[in-house]
Each structure stands twice: as C-alpha cells, then as structure tokens.
Amino acid sequence: MRKGAETRERILEIAEASVLAKGFGATSIEEVIAEAGITKSGFFYHFKDKNELARALMLRYIEENDRIFDDVFHRGRQLSDDPLQSFLITLKLLAELMGDLPNGHPGCLIATFTYQERLFDRTVRDIAASAVRSWNGRFRDALNEIASVYPARKGMDLDDVAIMFSCVIDGGIIMSRGLGDPRVLERQILAFRSFVKMLFAPAASDIMLPPAHTAVAAE
Amino acid sequence: MRKGAETRERILEIAEASVLAKGFGATSIEEVIAEAGITKSGFFYHFKDKNELARALMLRYIEENDRIFDDVFHRGRQLSDDPLQSFLITLKLLAELMGDLPNGHPGCLIATFTYQERLFDRTVRDIAASAVRSWNGRFRDALNEIASVYPARKGMDLDDVAIMFSCVIDGGIIMSRGLGDPRVLERQILAFRSFVKMLFAPAASDIMLPPAHTAVAAE
DNA sequence: AAATTTACTGTACCGGCGGTATGGTTTTCA
DNA sequence: TGAAAACCATACCGCCGGTACAGTAAATTT
Numbered sequence: 001m002r003k004g005a006e007t008r009e010r011i012l013e014i015a016e017a018s019v020l021a022k023g024f025g026a027t028s029i030e031e032v033i034a035e036a037g038i039t040k041s042g043f044f045y046h047f048k049d050k051n052e053l054a055r056a057l058m059l060r061y062i063e064e065n066d067r068i069f070d071d072v073f074h075r076g077r078q079l080s081d082d083p084l085q086s087f088l089i090t091l092k093l094l095a096e097l098m099g100d101l102p103n104g105h106p107g108c109l110i111a112t113f114t115y116q117e118r119l120f121d122r123t124v125r126d127i128a129a130s131a132v133r134s135w136n137g138r139f140r141d142a143l144n145e146i147a148s149v150y151p152a153r154k155g156m157d158l159d160d161v162a163i164m165f166s167c168v169i170d171g172g173i174i175m176s177r178g179l180g181d182p183r184v185l186e187r188q189i190l191a192f193r194s195f196v197k198m199l200f201a202p203a204a205s206d207i208m209l210p211p212a213h214t215a216v217a218a219e
Numbered sequence: 220m221r222k223g224a225e226t227r228e229r230i231l232e233i234a235e236a237s238v239l240a241k242g243f244g245a246t247s248i249e250e251v252i253a254e255a256g257i258t259k260s261g262f263f264y265h266f267k268d269k270n271e272l273a274r275a276l277m278l279r280y281i282e283e284n285d286r287i288f289d290d291v292f293h294r295g296r297q298l299s300d301d302p303l304q305s306f307l308i309t310l311k312l313l314a315e316l317m318g319d320l321p322n323g324h325p326g327c328l329i330a331t332f333t334y335q336e337r338l339f340d341r342t343v344r345d346i347a348a349s350a351v352r353s354w355n356g357r358f359r360d361a362l363n364e365i366a367s368v369y370p371a372r373k374g375m376d377l378d379d380v381a382i383m384f385s386c387v388i389d390g391g392i393i394m395s396r397g398l399g400d401p402r403v404l405e406r407q408i409l410a411f412r413s414f415v416k417m418l419f420a421p422a423a424s425d426i427m428l429p430p431a432h433t434a435v436a437a438e
Numbered sequence: 439a440a441a442t443t444t445a446c447t448g449t450a451c452c453g454g455c456g457g458t459a460t461g462g463t464t465t466t467c468a
Numbered sequence: 469t470g471a472a473a474a475c476c477a478t479a480c481c482g483c484c485g486g487t488a489c490a491g492t493a494a495a496t497t498t
Contacts (some may be wrong), residue, residue, distance in 0.1 A: 007475085021337040022244060023242040023331075023334060025241060027244075030456085040457090044457080044458085045473090110393075115242060116242040128397055153417060156410065163407065164387060164410050167386060167389075170386075170394075171385060171388070171389040175385060178348055179352065184382060188382065188386055191380065191383050192383070247485080249484060258446075260447060261446050261447070269485070
C-alpha cells in the first residue's frame with residue numbers, strides 16, 4: 001500500500017528523466033526497471049502498458065507545475081498589492097527558480113509529448129491541452145488584472161501576450177538545451193518581464209506628437 | 220546518380236514527417252522503407268545507420284530554413300530602406316508564411332532533436348547548436364542595425380530579444396500543436412512584431428516625468 | 439558495345455524490446 | 469491470522485535495428 005506508492009513514484013521519476021533525455025519512444029521499459037531495481041512484472045503491476053505510464057507522467061508533471069505556479073503567484077501577491085508589481089515579482093521569482101537548477105531545466109514534458117503526439121491516445125493529448133490552457137489562463141488573468149489599473153499599449157492582444165509567456169518558457173528551455181547554456185532560460189524570462197513592464201508603461205505617442213523618426217516606426 | 224538522389228530525398232521526406240510526429244526513437248526504419256517502397260538493403264545503401272539518417276535530416280532542415288530566412292530577409296530589405304521597417308516587413312512575411320501552411324507548421328526538427336539529445340552523437344548536436352546560433356545572429360544583426368538608427372528602450376539586451384524570437388517561434392509551434400490551433404504560431408510572430416515596434420518607440424518616461432501610477436511600475 | 443559503377447533487391451540472421459501470460463512468494467495492514 | 473497488496477520468476481511472441489552477403493537491372497563511362 002505505502003511501499004507501492006513509493007515504487008511507483010521511483011518508476012515515474014526515472015522514466016521522466018529518460019523521456020526528457022531520449023524521448024518517449026526511445027525510453028525502454030527494461031532500462032527503467034533496471035535502474036529502479038525491479039522486474040518487468042513489477043512494472044506491469046503498476047502500469048498496465050506504456051500508454052498508462054505516459055498518462056501518469058503527464059498528470060504528475062502537471063500537478064508539480066501547478067504547485068510551482070500556485071506558490072510563485074501566491075508569493076507575488078503577498079509581496080505587493082499592485083497587480084503589475086506582484087506579477088513582476090512573480091516573474092522574477094520564476095526566473096530565479098529556473099536559473100538555480102544545477103544542470104538547467106530538465107525539460108518540459110508537455111513539449112516532448114506534443115512532438116510525439118502520434119504515440120499517445122487522445123486522452124493524454126487532451127490532458128496536456130487543458131493543462132496548457134489553464135496555465136495560459138493564469139497569465140491572462142494576471143495581465144487583465146494589471147490592465148484594469150494600467151491601460152495597456154494599443155495593438156497588443158493580452159491573450160497573445162499570455163500565450164507568449166508559455167512560448168518563451170518552452171522556447172527558452174529548448175534554447176538552453178540546444179545551446180548548452182542553462183542561463184538562457186532565466187534571461188528569457190527576465191526579458192519577457194521587461195516586455196511586460198514596457199507594455200504597461202505609457203508611450204510617448206500616447207501623450208505628445210512623436211518626433212519625425214518615430215513616425216516611420218508607427219503602424 | 221540522378222535516381223539515387225531522388226530516392227534519398229524521398230526517404231528523408233518520409234522520415235522527417237515521422238520524426239516530427241512520433242520522435243526519432245519511435246521512427247522505425249521498416250515503416251519508412253514501407254512507405255518509400257524500397258527494401259531495407261536499399262535504405263542502408265543510402266545511410267549506413269540511423270545516426271547518419273539523423274545527420275542528413277538535420278542538414279536538410281537547416282538548409283531549407285536558411286533558404287526561407289534568406290528569402291524573407293531579402294524581401295524585407297527590398298521593400299524598405301529603413302532597418303526597422305524592413306525587419307517589421309520580414310516579420311510580417313514570416314507570420315504569413317507560417318499561417319498559410321494548410322495543417323499548421325510541421326514542427327521544428329531542432330526542437331525534437333534537443334529533446335532527444337541522448338540519441339545522437341556530438342556532431343549532430345554541434346550542427347544543431349551552430350545553426351541556432353547562426354539564426355539568432357541574423358535576428359541580432361537586424362536589431363543592432365535598427366538600434367543604430369532608433370535608440371532602443373533601456374533595460375533590454377538586444378541579444379536576449381534576438382533569442383526571444385527563436386523562443387517565440389519554437390514555443391509557438393509547440394502551442395499550435397498542443398492546442399490544436401495552427402493560427403497560434405502566426406499570432407505569436409505578430410505579437411513579437413508588436414513587441415519590436417514597442418521596443419524602438421520612445422517611452423513617455425524618456426521625455427517627461429511619469430505620472431504617479433507609473434512610478435510604481437518602474438524599476 | 440563492353441566495362442564499370444550506381445542503385446538497388448532478396449535472404450538470412452542476431453539480439454533487444456514491448457507486451458502477455460501464468461503461477462508463485464513475500465510484505466503489509468485490518 | 470487471513471486477505472489483499474506488492475511484487476518475483478520464467479517463458480514466450482512478434483517487431484525492429486542492424487549486419488552480412490550474394491545477386492541484378494539500369495545508368496554511365498570508356
């Protein structure tokens with residue numbers, strides 16, 4: 001009962017690391033059980049097939065990520081009453097979190113799964129999609145709250161800005177790994193943070209006529 | 220000679236689609252040769268092993284992508300002498316290109332490879348890294364050129380902004396796939412475009428003292 | 439036209455892996 | 469103490485990556 005959950009957790013941990021390093025298709029059950037120190041029968045006692053392992057990995061990853069976001073948004077709100085300030089704090093905390101990982105971010109399971117979609121059934125894909133939507137919703141809510149206090153610059157859809165943050169994180173992870181530099185992700189989150197600051201700062205053109213050279217840059 | 224290149228190309232095309240849908244590890248040679256209508260011996264005549272297939276896929280993808288960037292940057296420069304304008308045009312063209320794909324962007328091979336790095340030898344990973352660096356360099360050069368005419372807003376490193384574009388593309392592809400909405404990628408590129416416009420437009424704080432509520436948002 | 443190279447096909451084989459089946463054993467908890 | 473939980477052991481199937489080697493039709497060169 002108790003020990004079963006432990007073994008299950010160990011399997012998931014080992015499998016996740018393997019999936020993020022080699023992909024789901026190349027992750028062999030034999031390898032996982034060898035590292036976990038159990039037999040094949042033991043594995044199939046916990047997961048009836050590889051697809052159920054995938055689903056469990058997915059759910060575990062989403063839960064963990066939700067916890068992190070809960071925490072970091074909560075702390076942001078604690079440290080300031082101003083919605084813009086607290087979101088900026090949240091972003092800063094996230095950047096620190098990502099930068100402090102010893103060997104860089106281990107990778108986003110959602111990203112690996114969307115790039116191996118044909119390996120999973122519809123339920124797994126739907127779980128992933130709804131998780132992504134929920135995270136995007138979080139960011140969008142934070143932005144909307146800010147926009148109710150600070151009018152945003154024109155020409156930017158806040159829904160797109162919210163999604164862009166997810167893009168920057170997933171893209172940042174890929175860039176960090178691809179370039180072999182774990183700090184890229186942290187810098188990207190901070191760059192997005194600067195973008196948010198910029199987005200809610202009034203433009204010169206909102207107040208006075210632009211100088212000649214900015215007329216070219218405008219719409 | 221001629222026919223060999225054709226077959227090779229057909230193999231690469233089929234393999235690429237499979238890799239983007241299932242991952243490299245889950246792409247079976249048997250499946251590829253079945254679809255290509257050749258035998259296993261035929262396959263190993265062209266590629267001595269799976270790793271060589273990976274390398275060929277990589278090089279082909281980079282070449283194709285370089286061609287696209289060459290074209291779209293060239294057309295941007297043709298349509299305006301102003302570096303900011305021509306980059307904005309380039310981004311618009313790219314967004315259109317990505318939006319016009321019938322079933323959405325097929326996926327970024329670099330992204331799949333970085334998420335399956337343990338499957339490839341160092342040469343393949345180095346090729347990918349240098350390609351990414353080269354693309355980031357293109358964006359950074361374009362931004363630097365703009366910055367020499369239009370002073371950029373403070374607090375943003377242009378290197379980071381350049382990398383952010385790569386992040387937005389790769390992240391946008393993941394979001395498009397994960398959410399099942401091909402238009403997300405196009406919208407993300409356009410959102411980044413708005414960001415660039417904002418970046419080179421003067422802020423109110425550069426000209427006059429900010430109103431009370433923006434003082435909170437500042438550094 | 440002959441010789442050579444290119445671009446394959448056919449067959450046979452190996453070991454590893456995902457997955458199933460089945461029966462047994464220890465551990466844990468009520 | 470007894471049942472349920474959490475495994476272990478063994479055997480087996482079919483697919484796949486990869487190797488080896490022998491043969492051949494077509495294109496290209498000489």
